[in-house]
Amino acid sequence: MAFASIFVPNFAVQAAERAEPVLRERAFVLVDGNPPLCRVVAVNKKAAQAGIECGMTKTDAAQFVGAGIRPHSRMQDKSAHAALLDIGWSVSPRIEDTAEDAIVLDLAGSDYLFDSEQGIAIHLMQCSSKCGLLPNVAIALNVETSLIAARGFTGITVVPARQESKYLGDLPVGVLSPSVEIAETLNRWGVHTCGAFARLPVLHLSERLGQEGVRLHALARGAGSRSLAIAEQKSFFEEEMELDDAVEELDPLSFLLGRMLDQLCARLAVRSLAAGAIRARFELQPSFESTLNFRREAVHQKKPPDPYESKLELPIPVRDSKMLLKLLRLRLQSHPPAAPIRKIALAAEPARPRATQGGLFLPRFPEPEKLGLTIARIANVVGEGNIGSPSLADTHRPEEFHMEHFLVSPEATETKQNKSDALRSKKQNRHPKIPASFRAFRPPVPAQLELRAGRPFRVIFRGMRGEVLAASGPWRTSGDWWREDPWQQDEWDLEIDFRSSSSGCDASTNRRPNRGLYRFYYDVLRQGWFVRGVYD
Amino acid sequence: MRSKTAALRLRVESALAGRLSSPFQYHDRRIVETVPAGIPPIDDLTGGLPRGSLTEIYGPPCSGRTSLLVSTLASRTAASEVCALVDAGDAFDPHSAETAGVRLKQLVWVRCRNADQALRATDLLIQGGGFGLIALDLSDTPPHVVRSVPLPVWFRFRRAVESTPTILLVVEQESNAKSCASLVLRLQAQETRWSQTSKDPEGHALPHLSGCLLDGWKSHAEMIRSRAKEDWIPPHAIFVDTAGSCTDFETQAVWNLSHVLSQHGSGGAHRKR
Numbered sequence: 001m002a003f004a005s006i007f008v009p010n011f012a013v014q015a016a017e018r019a020e021p022v023l024r025e026r027a028f029v030l031v032d033g034n035p036p037l038c039r040v041v042a043v044n045k046k047a048a049q050a051g052i053e054c055g056m057t058k059t060d061a062a063q064f065v066g067a068g069i070r071p072h073s074r075m076q077d078k079s080a081h082a083a084l085l086d087i088g089w090s091v092s093p094r095i096e097d098t099a100e101d102a103i104v105l106d107l108a109g110s111d112y113l114f115d116s117e118q119g120i121a122i123h124l125m126q127c128s129s130k131c132g133l134l135p136n137v138a139i140a141l142n143v144e145t146s147l148i149a150a151r152g153f154t155g156i157t158v159v160p161a162r163q164e165s166k167y168l169g170d171l172p173v174g175v176l177s178p179s180v181e182i183a184e185t186l187n188r189w190g191v192h193t194c195g196a197f198a199r200l201p202v203l204h205l206s207e208r209l210g211q212e213g214v215r216l217h218a219l220a221r222g223a224g225s226r227s228l229a230i231a232e233q234k235s236f237f238e239e240e241m242e243l244d245d246a247v248e249e250l251d252p253l254s255f256l257l258g259r260m261l262d263q264l265c266a267r268l269a270v271r272s273l274a275a276g277a278i279r280a281r282f283e284l285q286p287s288f289e290s291t292l293n294f295r296r297e298a299v300h301q302k303k304p305p306d307p308y309e310s311k312l313e314l315p316i317p318v319r320d321s322k323m324l325l326k327l328l329r330l331r332l333q334s335h336p337p338a339a340p341i342r343k344i345a346l347a348a349e350p351a352r353p354r355a356t357q358g359g360l361f362l363p364r365f366p367e368p369e370k371l372g373l374t375i376a377r378i379a380n381v382v383g384e385g386n387i388g389s390p391s392l393a394d395t396h397r398p399e400e401f402h403m404e405h406f407l408v409s410p411e412a413t414e415t416k417q418n419k420s421d422a423l424r425s426k427k428q429n430r431h432p433k434i435p436a437s438f439r440a441f442r443p444p445v446p447a448q449l450e451l452r453a454g455r456p457f458r459v460i461f462r463g464m465r466g467e468v469l470a471a472s473g474p475w476r477t478s479g480d481w482w483r484e485d486p487w488q489q490d491e492w493d494l495e496i497d498f499r500s501s502s503s504g505c506d507a508s509t510n511r512r513p514n515r516g517l518y519r520f521y522y523d524v525l526r527q528g529w530f531v532r533g534v535y536d
Numbered sequence: 537m538r539s540k541t542a543a544l545r546l547r548v549e550s551a552l553a554g555r556l557s558s559p560f561q562y563h564d565r566r567i568v569e570t571v572p573a574g575i576p577p578i579d580d581l582t583g584g585l586p587r588g589s590l591t592e593i594y595g596p597p598c599s600g601r602t603s604l605l606v607s608t609l610a611s612r613t614a615a616s617e618v619c620a621l622v623d624a625g626d627a628f629d630p631h632s633a634e635t636a637g638v639r640l641k642q643l644v645w646v647r648c649r650n651a652d653q654a655l656r657a658t659d660l661l662i663q664g665g666g667f668g669l670i671a672l673d674l675s676d677t678p679p680h681v682v683r684s685v686p687l688p689v690w691f692r693f694r695r696a697v698e699s700t701p702t703i704l705l706v707v708e709q710e711s712n713a714k715s716c717a718s719l720v721l722r723l724q725a726q727e728t729r730w731s732q733t734s735k736d737p738e739g740h741a742l743p744h745l746s747g748c749l750l751d752g753w754k755s756h757a758e759m760i761r762s763r764a765k766e767d768w769i770p771p772h773a774i775f776v777d778t779a780g781s782c783t784d785f786e787t788q789a790v791w792n793l794s795h796v797l798s799q800h801g802s803g804g805a806h807r808k809r
Contacts, residue, residue: 365617366618366664366666370665371664374661374663374664375644378656378657378660381656382646382647382648382653382657386646387644387645387646387647387657389641389643389644390628390630390633391640392630392631392634401630403645406644433788434603434607434636434785434786435603435606435636435790436632436752436753436787436790437602437603437605437606437629437632437636437787438629438631438632439597439602439625439628439629439675440627440628442626442627470730472730472748472750493749495728495730513596513598514596515598516597516598517598533629534598535598535750535753536600536602
């Protein structure tokens with residue numbers, strides 16, 4: 001049974017580079033602490049070559065020309081650590097969350113999926129690269145040896161069985177993480193490498209350094225035997241970013257969102273998942289007026305604005321960051337935040353990716369990813385809720401239906417129901433008459449009806465006057481008397497002749513039709529006549 | 537001379553690269569795939585609705601435009617195609633459409649507030665692609681508003697659907713797309729049928745008689761233009777006169793349409809008394 005360790009050297013720097021990839025090309029440092037006592041806590045390779053060291057003040061670091069200075073962000077570290085865990089879960093469900101910059105994987109059973117241990121290590125490196133990290137990967141027969149090798153060797157290391165001592169021999173004693181006292185003692189003895197330490201007699205070492213010395217000696221020999229503390233598997237994908245300056249405009253915000261979505265999609269891809277929905281949460285900057293209000297009571301009562309929250313439901317699981325960015329932009333255009341943004345959090349709800357196979361005989365249908373984008377764009381024009389698929393409600397109340405999200409897949413369209421519909425359509429095609437269709441007036445148009453002997457004789461609506469040629473009704477319907485909005489109506493189908501009346505034309509179309517076939521109703525509760533629509 | 541032509545051709549092709557795949561390729565426009573509209577007399581008259589073309593249906597209210605539109609939607613959705621309806625006046629009635637056989641789950645309904653929104657939505661849907669039918673319903677839009685739509689808009693629509701299998705169907709009160717439309721149908725309302733035609737001495741229908749129901753109406757369809765029909769005539773013909781090609785079709789109220797009722801059960805016949 002083998003174990004693989006993944007160790008990310010200079011973790012804080014790599015987390016910053018992951019969030020801002022352009023930093024890889026230049027020297028930069030991370031500073032931490034309260035101004036003016038900010039100190040350099042991490043430097044990248046180029047900054048170290050330029051002479052910047054950890055512990056310098058921010059002012060000293062700023063003297064170096066071309067060196068970028070970034071605040072150390074705990075959020076970036078948290079996101080990078082979550083990505084590291086996702087990389088581990090991509091290979092094995094049994095992983096140990098050893099430290100912020102290191103994890104250990106139990107590789108039992110992985111030989112069914114990979115050809116060799118080297119193949120596993122290469123896969124882990126590839127996944128790490130996709131997630132924006134450059135770790136060291138080491139595989140060994142025990143947990144400690146793999147961890148020490150990952151900390152000590154750059155790149156991929158596979159420690160063969162029974163050669164642990166030989167492999168670890170050249171590493172400095174510091175990789176064993178001894179206490180300060182033991183490190184000083186070993187230094188005094190002239191023991192600088194694990195090999196030299198492993199050659200010391202255990203009994204004498206026990207007398208001088210105690211049990212801690214014996215434990216370190218076992219580690220130096222590659223004879224560790226501890227078991228893993230398994231971390232609970234999580235499916236929570238979130239990326240956070242705190243901004244130095246609040247962002248107000250959509251374009252710079254899109255730039256940041258694009259980077260975060262890239263990272264989210266990379267993490268989802270590593271776990272073989274896709275996003276079923278995206279939740280955006282922005283913390284907003286207090287308004288300028290409230291920050292200028294220095295009165296004591298105002299300061300006490302001052303409350304930060306409510307965060308902006310939006311959930312982007314996707315018609316199908318998506319892992320394309322560019323498409324997600326377009327959808328998010330459209331959402332922000334239609335529902336913009338009320339104030340500048342100072343902190344961004346994007347979370348993806350994981351879902352299984354769509355798996356389809358095309359077929360020669362499948363009907364034409366829009367590409368679901370493209371259709372989702374088209375629908376979002378149209379929703380931006382006509383408004384949310386004005387596009388979708390109509391669904392009839394289970395009620396007799398007139399004009400009752402719901403708008404649902406349009407979902408399409410070739411499997412859904414090719415169903416038994418459809419086949420029977422196609423058969424029915426063929427039968428209908430042979431039928432000389434087609435069902436009469438109706439056009440609804442939304443909202444119903446108020447009308448005036450003149451009755452003679454209890455039946456409609458003359459109507460006025462939309463500025464038109466007409467005489468009733470024929471009528472059918474009243475058809476009485478009522479319902480929902482137990483609710484707050486019951487309905488009770490008398491419906492009439494009326495054929496109206498507008499030619500006989502001299503005045504008026506349809507106010508909505510500026511035209512007066514010669515004749516028409518309309519559905520009127522008398523609302524018993526509202527005590528008025530209305531036109532529900534027209535047969536066409 | 538030939539080399540000059542070839543060089544010129546190469547320059548034009550490179551200048552149009554990315555916009556047109558093959559500017560000099562000959563497209564045989566006589567080969568038009570058509571699909572039935574779901575109304576036998578109309579299908580016999582037109583040969584079906586042409587794919588990759590703009591079809592225009594116009595006429596006054598109550599002339600059967602919506603019935604033709606809904607029948608086409610039913611025909612296409614029954615063939616497992618995904619359809620889109622851009623409803624400029626928000627007048628689509630899902631109840632009667634379902635009764636007519638439209639599979640609502642395969643229909644994208646865009647409810648617009650004006651013609652401008654409808655045109656933009658149509659543009660986006662055509663760009664999205666993959667639809668069997670995109671219907672633009674401008675029936676309730678005042679004719680002067682539709683008349684003010686610039687002709688290049690119709691040209692763009694025609695061009696956008698040209699090399700796709702999508703049918704672009706425009707329903708309105710007047711014909712506006714002019715030569716951009718491959719098929720133009722004008723509808724006119726004929727007489728209405730009532731199940732009982734008893735009238736009082738003044739000539740008015742007696743509404744309280746039991747069984748007095750709207751039975752349906754007859755519509756008259758005239759084919760004003762049909763590019764598909766033009767293209768199928770022999771090459772030596774001098775001119776084509778499609779005017780005068782007309783037919784009638786009848787609509788039937790759903791509560792009297794036995795074959796619809798038998799297959800929809802009570803769902804589509806809530807007005808059956």
